[in-house]
Amino acid sequence: MRYRLLSVIAVFIFATTVSHAQQGVFLIRHAEQARDVEDPPLTEDGLARAKIWAAILRDAGLKVIYTSKKVRTKQTGEAIAQTLNVPLETMSRRDVTGLVNRVRKHHADDVVLIISHSKLIPKLLAGFAPFADHPMIKQDDYDNLFVIVPEGEDDATILRLRY
Numbered sequence: 001m002r003y004r005l006l007s008v009i010a011v012f013i014f015a016t017t018v019s020h021a022q023q024g025v026f027l028i029r030h031a032e033q034a035r036d037v038e039d040p041p042l043t044e045d046g047l048a049r050a051k052i053w054a055a056i057l058r059d060a061g062l063k064v065i066y067t068s069k070k071v072r073t074k075q076t077g078e079a080i081a082q083t084l085n086v087p088l089e090t091m092s093r094r095d096v097t098g099l100v101n102r103v104r105k106h107h108a109d110d111v112v113l114i115i116s117h118s119k120l121i122p123k124l125l126a127g128f129a130p131f132a133d134h135p136m137i138k139q140d141d142y143d144n145l146f147v148i149v150p151e152g153e154d155d156a157t158i159l160r161l162r163y
Contacts, residue, residue: 025103026060026113027124027146028053029137030072042075049142050079056145056163062086063110066103068093073115080113093120100127104153121146129156 031046031053042050057080065081065088067073074090081088091099093116103112116124118137121144125134128148137144147159 023061023109023111024150025128025148026057026062026111027121027148028076028113028115029118029121029142029144030067030070030076030115032142033072039071041071046072046142047075047079050076051083052163053145054080054083057113058084060113061111062113064089064107065113065115066091066099067115068117068120070117073117077113077115080115086113093117096120096123096127100124104150125158129158130154132156132158134158135160 030042031049032043033046034040034043053076062080062084063086065077065086067077067088067090069090069092073093074088077088080086091102099114103114114124118139118141121137122134125132125146125148128150131154135144143162145161145163147161149157149159151157
């Protein structure tokens with residue numbers, strides 16, 4: 001029920017605030033990862049969270065999911081993509097501007113999910129809304145869902161929800 005409510009809220013926000021261009025972007029951090037391993041995979045808790053993200057986003061109308069090339073973002077994305085039957089694309093995590101531009105150009109009428117990393121989330125938020133303040137994500141913080149509703153080329157409304 002909690003997940004369904006969150007989905008309904010997010011879809012309602014998109015439907016009532018967007019008048020043109022980009023439908024909306026969901027932005028999450030990858031789920032819980034193993035520690036002390038290079039390119040760590042998800043833990044069991046992380047795999048469970050990825051499945052919950054799929055349930056939360058089930059009714060959002062996602063058209064594509066973007067991840068970095070790191071195992072933890074790809075595993076999070078794969079769990080969601082398989083459940084929702086949505087294509088998964090990977091891009092370099094270092095190309096934040098390229099990802100923002102790609103979403104704007106190639107998915108102007110779509111709802112998109114980006115799965116990223118704690119240090120990159122503020123940069124991605126700044127890419128969609130450069131003049132707003134953006135939160136830092138703590139190393140052990142995996143429960144943020146940012147809802148980005150573009151309001152033109154250089155501005156957006158950003159909502160921060162938690163699960």
